[in-house]
Amino acid sequence: MTDTTPPTLTKPETTAAGAPVLRVTGLDKSFGPLHVLHDVSIDIWPSESVVVIGPSGSGKSTLLRCMNLLETVDRGDIAFDGQAISAEARDAPAVRRHMGMVFQNFELFQHLSAAGNIMLAPMKVLGLSEAEARDRAHALLEKVRIPEKADFYPSELSGGQQQRVAIARALAMRPRVMLYDEPTSALDPEMIKEVLDVIRDLSQEGMTSVVVTHEMGFARSVADRIVFMDEGRIIEIAPPDRFFEGAIHPRTARFLDQILHH
Amino acid sequence: MESQTALVRPELILEYAVSDRFIEAAGMTLMLTILSVILGIVVGLVIAIMQETRTPYLRGVFRGSSVVYLWLFRGTPVLFQLIFVFNVLPVFGIRLSGFACAVLALSLNEGAYMSEIMRSGLQAVGKGQRMAGRALGMRDWQVMRYIVLPQALKIVIPPIGNQFIGMLKLSALVSVIAVEELLLVANQTASANFRYLEALGAAGLWYLLFTTIFMAFQARIEHWAGPQRRSVKGQAGFAQRLLGFGTGRQQQLR
Numbered sequence: 001m002t003d004t005t006p007p008t009l010t011k012p013e014t015t016a017a018g019a020p021v022l023r024v025t026g027l028d029k030s031f032g033p034l035h036v037l038h039d040v041s042i043d044i045w046p047s048e049s050v051v052v053i054g055p056s057g058s059g060k061s062t063l064l065r066c067m068n069l070l071e072t073v074d075r076g077d078i079a080f081d082g083q084a085i086s087a088e089a090r091d092a093p094a095v096r097r098h099m100g101m102v103f104q105n106f107e108l109f110q111h112l113s114a115a116g117n118i119m120l121a122p123m124k125v126l127g128l129s130e131a132e133a134r135d136r137a138h139a140l141l142e143k144v145r146i147p148e149k150a151d152f153y154p155s156e157l158s159g160g161q162q163q164r165v166a167i168a169r170a171l172a173m174r175p176r177v178m179l180y181d182e183p184t185s186a187l188d189p190e191m192i193k194e195v196l197d198v199i200r201d202l203s204q205e206g207m208t209s210v211v212v213t214h215e216m217g218f219a220r221s222v223a224d225r226i227v228f229m230d231e232g233r234i235i236e237i238a239p240p241d242r243f244f245e246g247a248i249h250p251r252t253a254r255f256l257d258q259i260l261h262h
Numbered sequence: 263m264e265s266q267t268a269l270v271r272p273e274l275i276l277e278y279a280v281s282d283r284f285i286e287a288a289g290m291t292l293m294l295t296i297l298s299v300i301l302g303i304v305v306g307l308v309i310a311i312m313q314e315t316r317t318p319y320l321r322g323v324f325r326g327s328s329v330v331y332l333w334l335f336r337g338t339p340v341l342f343q344l345i346f347v348f349n350v351l352p353v354f355g356i357r358l359s360g361f362a363c364a365v366l367a368l369s370l371n372e373g374a375y376m377s378e379i380m381r382s383g384l385q386a387v388g389k390g391q392r393m394a395g396r397a398l399g400m401r402d403w404q405v406m407r408y409i410v411l412p413q414a415l416k417i418v419i420p421p422i423g424n425q426f427i428g429m430l431k432l433s434a435l436v437s438v439i440a441v442e443e444l445l446l447v448a449n450q451t452a453s454a455n456f457r458y459l460e461a462l463g464a465a466g467l468w469y470l471l472f473t474t475i476f477m478a479f480q481a482r483i484e485h486w487a488g489p490q491r492r493s494v495k496g497q498a499g500f501a502q503r504l505l506g507f508g509t510g511r512q513q514q515l516r
Contacts, residue, residue: 070393097399107394111412121398124408166394173398 100170160191305373
């Protein structure tokens with residue numbers, strides 16, 4: 001197989017019928033001379049969990065940022081719920097409030113408590129009252145299993161707790177899809193599990209998710225499909241069993257070999 | 263007549279302090295301080311933004327000119343700058359009052375130090391924070407208003423408070439270009455009857471009153487900006503506020 005072979009775009013059998021939540025078609029993106037995305041296409045279907053893996057610098061994070069318009073694209077289309085959103089004139093903030101994003105470095109707002117972080121956007125963007133937002137915040141902190149930390153400031157929380165607050169903050173907007181950008185890469189090993197457990201639970205409840213990660217065990221157990229990227233291209237898309245057992249593309253096999261047997 | 267010749271006349275200190283001349287001088291000192299710091303904030307913010315510019319061609323020009331500015335104003339004494347502005351500008355036909363020269367020199371000097379404070383405030387709120395706000399669907403002005411400014415403000419307020427106190431003391435230098443502020447008035451008053459202790463004591467009372475008010479104000483604003491954590495550590499104590507946090511210029515003045 002060569003790089004020009006189109007990756008598997010077929011919808012996995014496990015997901016519900018309907019139109020894709022996100023449809024990315026022919027995405028091209030450069031930072032100056034650096035060509036970070038080459039003709040990237042992928043559909044994200046309702047309730048499925050897509051895990052994106054690949055060596056660093058392969059364009060995974062950039063793809064994620066393009067999906068919620070945090071990066072502009074040079075060429076190609078992004079459709080959310082059947083609506084083209086990639087043209088610059090579109091109202092990016094209005095689109096972004098339907099997509100939750102979780103960052104590698106949490107990016108909690110340092111001047112606000114855990115509850116304050118979760119309440120800010122629902123109040124300022126959705127117009128919820130403080131009481132409504134507070135109820136929502138407490139329910140979500142319960143969901144991410146740290147209800148007792150509502151009044152703590154980010155500097156008083158562990159990395160794992162901060163990331164769970166960040167997930168709750170994204171969920172507070174009631175997003176259609178969650179985008180996780182290496183959510184455990186900045187965490188100490190003993191905290192990785194508590195964050196992955198939360199993401200797994202959400203996935204199993206049917207939250208549509210795109211997860212960029214290096215956690216292969218998580219990818220294997222949670223993903224409906226695994227996307228392998230290298231040098232700005234999608235090399236392969238496959239369900240986890242097929243991906244790990246019989247990767248088709250030599251580049252994928254090489255990557256798996258490096259990451260699994262070292 | 264005996265009281266006229268007494269070595270020290272403590273009642274004269276208060277009498278001077280509340281006299282019209284001293285009250286006017288105190289007002290002048292206060293005005294110099296506030297105006298110079300506020301203009302210094304503006305100058306500092308401009309310099310800070312110039313230094314942060316990433317636009318390819320502007321970047322070199324902005325960086326170069328701000329470095330020259332900082333070099334000139336940090337590399338020469340404030341007293342020199344005051345006398346320079348007062349005496350050299352008229353040569354080029356620019357005639358400004360002593361007060362205007364004082365504000366000009368002090369605020370240009372202040373700007374050179376304030377730029378560092380502004381820069382630290384801007385830089386402290388990382389790109390990721392803005393991105394997180396945008397990812398939540400907030401508009402740019404909302405990100406600025408609810409995420410960047412509250413955090414930058416908190417970082418910038420304590421050092422700006424210090425700059426006010428520093429400037430109040432620095433403003434005494436302006437007496438050399440005949441601006442009627444506290445030190446000059448105290449000096450003139452004393453030169454009439456050689457009661458230096460009383461005249462300088464009166465000026466000193468005003469300075470202490472102002473610095474005390476500034477410190478109280480600073481503490482209030484810091485409190486209003488809200489604690490970053492519930493258990494507030496590292497709050498500046500009285501002595502620390504009074505003596506400063508060891509910024510470059512305060513060390514130079516010592």
